[in-house]
Amino acid sequence: MRRIVFFLLLSAAAVVASIVPAARPADEQASPVFVTKIPSGYRDWRFISTAHEAGNLNSIGVLLGNEVAFQAYREGKLPFPDGTMLVALHYKHVASDENNKVFGQPQSFVAGPPTNVQVMVKDSKKYAATGGWGFGHFQDGKPATSAFMKPCFPCHAKETDHDFVFTRYAP
Amino acid sequence: MRRIVFFLLLSAAAVVASIVPAARPADEQASPVFVTKIPSGYRDWRFISTAHEAGNLNSIGVLLGNEVAFQAYREGKLPFPDGTMLVALHYKHVASDENNKVFGQPQSFVAGPPTNVQVMVKDSKKYAATGGWGFGHFQDGKPATSAFMKPCFPCHAKETDHDFVFTRYAP
Numbered sequence: 196m197r198r199i200v201f202f203l204l205l206s207a208a209a210v211v212a213s214i215v216p217a218a219r220p221a222d223e224q225a226s227p228v229f230v231t232k233i234p235s236g237y238r239d240w241r242f243i244s245t246a247h248e249a250g251n252l253n254s255i256g257v258l259l260g261n262e263v264a265f266q267a268y269r270e271g272k273l274p275f276p277d278g279t280m281l282v283a284l285h286y287k288h289v290a291s292d293e294n295n296k297v298f299g300q301p302q303s304f305v306a307g308p309p310t311n312v313q314v315m316v317k318d319s320k321k322y323a324a325t326g327g328w329g330f331g332h333f334q335d336g337k338p339a340t341s342a343f344m345k346p347c348f349p350c351h352a353k354e355t356d357h358d359f360v361f362t363r364y365a366p
Numbered sequence: 367m368r369r370i371v372f373f374l375l376l377s378a379a380a381v382v383a384s385i386v387p388a389a390r391p392a393d394e395q396a397s398p399v400f401v402t403k404i405p406s407g408y409r410d411w412r413f414i415s416t417a418h419e420a421g422n423l424n425s426i427g428v429l430l431g432n433e434v435a436f437q438a439y440r441e442g443k444l445p446f447p448d449g450t451m452l453v454a455l456h457y458k459h460v461a462s463d464e465n466n467k468v469f470g471q472p473q474s475f476v477a478g479p480p481t482n483v484q485v486m487v488k489d490s491k492k493y494a495a496t497g498g499w500g501f502g503h504f505q506d507g508k509p510a511t512s513a514f515m516k517p518c519f520p521c522h523a524k525e526t527d528h529d530f531v532f533t534r535y536a537p
Contacts, residue, residue, distance in 0.1 A: 238413075238537075245416045245428050247459065250473040257416050257428060286536055288418065294532055297524050302421040306536040353468050361465055365457055365477040366409075 227324045227348065230314045230331030231338040234261070237282040237312070241265045244365035247288060247304075255306055256285040258362045274327070274358040279317035281360065285310045310334070315351075315360065326352060326359045398495045398519060401485045401502030402509040405432070408453040408483070412436045415536035418459060418475075426477055427456040429533045445498070445529040450488035452531065456481045481505070486522075486531065497523060497530045 240259035248254040260268060263278040289307030314331035316322070322329040330347040332339040351359040411430035419425040431439060434449040460478030485502035487493070493500040501518035503510040522530040 240413075241410060242413045242428055242430060242455075244477045245426055245457075246462075246465075246477070247418050247426055247475040248473055249475065250471065252473065255416055255418055255426075257413055259413060284413075284536070286416075291417075293525075294417075297521060297532070300421065302419055302423065304418040304420065305534075306415045306417070309537055350468060354464075361468075363476075365455070366480055 226341065227344075228322060228329060229338070229341060229344045229347075230316050230329040233312060233314065233331070233333050233336065234280050234282070234316070237261075237280070237314075238284075240280075240282065242365075243268055243281070244362050246362070249288075253288050254285050254310060255288040255304065256283055258283050268364040275317050275360065277317050277319055277327075279315075281315040281362075283313040283362075285313070328359055397512070398515075399493060399500060400509070400512060400515045400518075401487050401500040404483060404485065404502070404504050404507065405451050405453070405487070408432075408451070408485075409455075411451075411453065413536075414439055414452070415533050417533070420459075424459050425456050425481060426459040426475065427454055429454050439535040446488050446531065448488050448490055448498075450486075452486040452533075454484040454533075456484070499530055 237259065240261050243258040243260050243264070245255070245257045248256075259282050261278075261280040263276060264281050266272070267275050267279055286309050287307035288304050290301065291303040291305045294303035294305070295301045312333045314329075314333070316329040316331070317327055318329060319327035325348040328348070328351065330344055330351075332344060332347075348359075351361070354361050357363070408430065411432050414429040414431050414435070416426070416428045419427075430453050432449075432451040434447060435452050437443070438446050438450060457480050458478035459475050461472065462474040462476045465474035465476070466472045483504045485500075485504070487500040487502070488498055489500060490498035496519040499519070499522065501515055501522075503515060503518070519530075522532070525532050528534070
């Protein structure tokens with residue numbers, strides 16, 4: 196009997212815990228929430244577009260989207276629906292000696308070593324404080340600090356015409 | 367009865383036709399065969415890598431692969447198995463005024479108007495004369511002429527270490 200009561204008490208505690216959010220310090224409640232885990236299977240997602248950032252970034256990359264994202268892009272659906280997930284895969288923009296030899300001139304740049312993976316996840320409730328988007332940045336699979344992530348939304352917030360997402364679909 | 371005989375004759379003719387290739391002029395038999403139809407569903411295929419061609423080409427693009435291609439790339443399987451299909455989607459490499467305004471400096475280049483779609487299809491029998499690869503080039507969905515296609519294989523033939531395919535997998 197004691198065991199049953201203990202089990203019931205435990206269950207009741209679990210139900211209460213799932214309804215009532217744990218108390219958090221005031222400053223944490225006010226600060227934005229970030230994506231701290233890379234969505235599984237992202238490397239299999241579909242191609243949205245590609246971009247090259249010159250200058251200090253010296254980067255070439257692609258944006259891939261999950262099924263929800265891909266359909267929204269194809270149909271021009273804005274704002275992006277909850278469940279949209281986007282990953283930007285970034286690589287060093289490096290000259291390809293091999294290709295240049297074939298072309299006979301220095302013109303070819305390819306994706307070199309991967310630098311980071313950036314993530315945007317749409318969940319209008321969870322990420323209400325940042326336009327409905329959760330932002331993530333990963334190097335070698337490890338998430339960036341909250342301090343590093345702070346400028347993400349203020350910058351994306353400038354893209355008001357396209358639900359805070361810079362990249363457009365490449366046909 | 368006549369109808370049955372006619373049907374049998376037709377069937378026999380179909381079987382013979384599927385076994386014996388139609389006679390072709392000698393020069394056509396010697397010349398390579400090209401891919402003249404874009405594989406359906408290619409835009410849904412998975413991302414292999416991205417590249418930027420500077421100079422006159424001024425192009426940014428990606429290589430996508432069908433399931434056979436993607437698995438072969440992931441497993442490092444060489445030569446690529448029959449059924450491998452690769453498409454290179456090329457776009458004008460254009461400055462993004464919108465992104466540059468946000469970054470505060472001219473550094474961002476994105477995929478502009480699409481220029482062409484190039485295709486490689488592995489079929490070691492059909493394309494035996496060109497290393498087992500059929501090459502295709504499409505502008506606005508229309509295939510290039512045979513004359514235009516002639517330099518494809520001689521150029522790819524230089525890539526002996528990677529089964530005549532330049533692009534490597536971007537992780």
